Amino acid sequence: MMNYFPDEVLEHVFDFITCHKDRNSVSLVCKSWHRIERYSRRRVFIGNCYSISPERLIARFPGVKSLTLKGKPHFADFNLVPYDWGGFVYPWIKVLAETGIGLEELRLKRMVVSDESLELISKTFVNFQSLVLVSCDGFSADGLAAIAANCRFLRELDLQENEVDDHRGHWLSCFPESCTSLVSLNFACLKGEVNLGALERLVSRSPNLKSLRLNRSVPLDTLQKLLMRAPQLVDLGIGSYVHDPSSEASNKLKHAIQRCKSIMSLSGFLEVAPRCMSAIYPICGNLTTLNLSYAPGIHGNKLTKLIQHCRKLQRLWILDCIGDKGLGVVASTCKELQELRVFPSDPFGAGNDAVTEEGLVLVSAGCPKLNSLLYFCQQMTNAALITVAKNCPNFIRFRLCILDPVRPDPVTNQPLDEGFGAIVQSCKRLKRLSLSGLLTDQVFLYIGMYAEQLEMLSIAFAADSDKGMLYVLNGCKKLRKLEIRDCPFGNAALLEDVGKYETMRSLWMSSCEVTLGGCKTVAEMMPSLNVEIINESDQTEFNLDDGQKVDKMYLYRTLVGHRKDAPESVWILGDLTRSEHHEPSLNDMIQDMKLKNVSGDDDFIIWESNNFKLQGNFSVYGYNPFIFFFHPVVGLGVVASSCKELQELRVFPSAVFGAGNDVVTEEGLIRR
Amino acid sequence: MAFEKDFNLDVTELRLGLPGTSEESEKQASTTLRISNKRAMPDMNEDSSVAADKKCDQETAPPTKAQVVGWPPIRSYRKNSLQTKKTEAETCGMYVKVSMDGAPYLRKIDLKMYKGYPELLKALEEMFKFKVGKYSEREGYNGSEFVPTYEDKDGDLMLVGDVPWEMFINSCKRLRIMKGSEARGLGCVV
Numbered sequence: 001m002m003n004y005f006p007d008e009v010l011e012h013v014f015d016f017i018t019c020h021k022d023r024n025s026v027s028l029v030c031k032s033w034h035r036i037e038r039y040s041r042r043r044v045f046i047g048n049c050y051s052i053s054p055e056r057l058i059a060r061f062p063g064v065k066s067l068t069l070k071g072k073p074h075f076a077d078f079n080l081v082p083y084d085w086g087g088f089v090y091p092w093i094k095v096l097a098e099t100g101i102g103l104e105e106l107r108l109k110r111m112v113v114s115d116e117s118l119e120l121i122s123k124t125f126v127n128f129q130s131l132v133l134v135s136c137d138g139f140s141a142d143g144l145a146a147i148a149a150n151c152r153f154l155r156e157l158d159l160q161e162n163e164v165d166d167h168r169g170h171w172l173s174c175f176p177e178s179c180t181s182l183v184s185l186n187f188a189c190l191k192g193e194v195n196l197g198a199l200e201r202l203v204s205r206s207p208n209l210k211s212l213r214l215n216r217s218v219p220l221d222t223l224q225k226l227l228m229r230a231p232q233l234v235d236l237g238i239g240s241y242v243h244d245p246s247s248e249a250s251n252k253l254k255h256a257i258q259r260c261k262s263i264m265s266l267s268g269f270l271e272v273a274p275r276c277m278s279a280i281y282p283i284c285g286n287l288t289t290l291n292l293s294y295a296p297g298i299h300g301n302k303l304t305k306l307i308q309h310c311r312k313l314q315r316l317w318i319l320d321c322i323g324d325k326g327l328g329v330v331a332s333t334c335k336e337l338q339e340l341r342v343f344p345s346d347p348f349g350a351g352n353d354a355v356t357e358e359g360l361v362l363v364s365a366g367c368p369k370l371n372s373l374l375y376f377c378q379q380m381t382n383a384a385l386i387t388v389a390k391n392c393p394n395f396i397r398f399r400l401c402i403l404d405p406v407r408p409d410p411v412t413n414q415p416l417d418e419g420f421g422a423i424v425q426s427c428k429r430l431k432r433l434s435l436s437g438l439l440t441d442q443v444f445l446y447i448g449m450y451a452e453q454l455e456m457l458s459i460a461f462a463a464d465s466d467k468g469m470l471y472v473l474n475g476c477k478k479l480r481k482l483e484i485r486d487c488p489f490g491n492a493a494l495l496e497d498v499g500k501y502e503t504m505r506s507l508w509m510s511s512c513e514v515t516l517g518g519c520k521t522v523a524e525m526m527p528s529l530n531v532e533i534i535n536e537s538d539q540t541e542f543n544l545d546d547g548q549k550v551d552k553m554y555l556y557r558t559l560v561g562h563r564k565d566a567p568e569s570v571w572i573l574g575d576l577t578r579s580e581h582h583e584p585s586l587n588d589m590i591q592d593m594k595l596k597n598v599s600g601d602d603d604f605i606i607w608e609s610n611n612f613k614l615q616g617n618f619s620v621y622g623y624n625p626f627i628f629f630f631h632p633v634v635g636l637g638v639v640a641s642s643c644k645e646l647q648e649l650r651v652f653p654s655a656v657f658g659a660g661n662d663v664v665t666e667e668g669l670i671r672r
Numbered sequence: 673m674a675f676e677k678d679f680n681l682d683v684t685e686l687r688l689g690l691p692g693t694s695e696e697s698e699k700q701a702s703t704t705l706r707i708s709n710k711r712a713m714p715d716m717n718e719d720s721s722v723a724a725d726k727k728c729d730q731e732t733a734p735p736t737k738a739q740v741v742g743w744p745p746i747r748s749y750r751k752n753s754l755q756t757k758k759t760e761a762e763t764c765g766m767y768v769k770v771s772m773d774g775a776p777y778l779r780k781i782d783l784k785m786y787k788g789y790p791e792l793l794k795a796l797e798e799m800f801k802f803k804v805g806k807y808s809e810r811e812g813y814n815g816s817e818f819v820p821t822y823e824d825k826d827g828d829l830m831l832v833g834d835v836p837w838e839m840f841i842n843s844c845k846r847l848r849i850m851k852g853s854e855a856r857g858l859g860c861v862v
Contacts, residue, residue, distance in 0.1 A: 401744055434745075
């Protein structure tokens, strides 16, 4: 029936479908829907930047305006991936720029973003409005300056937890006077000083500014001035919050804060004097989001008193210095709480105030709407997890991290299988799960049986055998991302159902029992996967023995084959240029040597074959020029590295000179 | 797995300290945190040999909690900013208020600027234009109507000079220079 409508009508209908999963479904209905959908698609989400190429993106969605890209695997957050692994955004920007795409929005996570990329964005895309960078690196304040200076209609500049090389504050001054369109500005992760006057003027001329997150260098009196100029703020991140409660500055601040009646989200307090928290109380009643996870200075009574004012909280990010008692206060105050994240304030010590299973149980009892949890704690018990599962059956995300990774239930000394089993059985909508503590294969049996909606699973220091991994791969039909470290899973588990990996975004396995041979088998059987072996960054030699256990393996489905930008420490299996040794191919060597035609000389080695005939002269370091018994590949490698002036090369079979046992076939030489 | 078992032994081992800590992890925490950002378990595997050796090392010499790369799973950005805050707490000044009986306003000094009691007392003398008496453990300050005192963590008024310097600066919340008849009640000759 729908085919009788003109395309414009269908397009208009499709405009109402914004979720990319729904749009993907729409495009599968029939050819004409596919066509209409692809021309009308504005927002594209690419969860793995190596699964597709920018060219193919544009070919399918020529009207794309907003692009979200994710690069490095999740475990890169924890230093398990070499810094130069990849995830470069520049090639994407270059292609988008060259094909005249009118990019307006770019959201990147765990990607390498160079200043060059930022400059290219700022100078190419006239209507560029929104840049969101999360956990990225590779850029400096210069790149930010280019964005500020050139993006005339910039609405959003949101920098979250990025490692920025250079922290000079000049970039803020680069926003021209004509820039009045800012809606969101977040530079909390920058460590340097900013031009405070420029910041004040910028905020003054941005009437639409709703979200402002400052860095540490912004002092209190500037904060007060900014708040006076922007009482319409909805989201505020405070930089420095140190003042004497009895001072004039403090009074002015209180007055400014009280004018901001729309603030619903509060974060920062990167530098804080806890006695001053009372100035914030007037706005606490409206807060739905509170992030104090970067404010270790607020703890004890000050913290709980603050929370007692926040009755409407839906999202709370906090440090574990809140303690179990503090979580009790959360439980009795924040009845609307949906998301709780408790981070460790001291990852390696055992803070006396750190949280245990008691705090979690209290929150689960008091906050029935809780659906998302990240909880770093000292210990956990099965009984507690079972109680939590009963109290909160709505978990979508449940991530538990017991600081000692293989700690059993301290009361019963049992593994935590039953506790996590209760969670997966009770929480039928669970999409993301992270496990920790002492765990056997049993917990994976439960996960495979009950976690039907599970999309992402993180496992560390768990299980007894391959069975664990098999339960998960066989049971979790919707699994998209599986990341495993330090578990006894080997080839039997890896190879049981390699087709499964094509239904997933990626699989990470590090410090497990899989061998090089096993990984090679996966690569051979599944050409639609890239199977990457990542070596320690200070090792350049790959051990070639198939029986060798692999340190880190990362495999992911892709439509565009092996990536070309992998560093030395990454070996993509099946990659011919890197098959046995690190020797370059003959072509590579020839390129290196810059061959051209030159007339002959006396000292030469010549080899003639069906496919190529090259003539030239050279002397080989360490070898007699009349070499009839050298390994051509090694020899050529030596040539390449020592004869930089070589202009021509002739390689003849040693048989020509009537001696030599080493004969190299042409096929072998071409492969190399 | 071999080292998993070793982890369990750690957990059940009898030792002093809170559950979940180990002495080595506390000592090494600050150094290994920085090291582990760059390489895996450097203390155990110095040479750059192949993955095989590394795996063997993992199994035979299991890492302590503090040395496990990427554990606990916290983003580097967050870890680094916690680390910065810790170092800053250690290096920033220890400012305390100083009041003198009868003076119109208080002053503030940074206890970290001084190496010991003599320097502190000298600075106070210069600031408030007075002189303290001679200190003795038995008699307190003898020879002046001014006596330096301080309020400690518990809120008690204590005589300056009784405890070791390090202990003093960690427990001193504010200073008070007492004068006249009130001062005679403290540390005077009995």
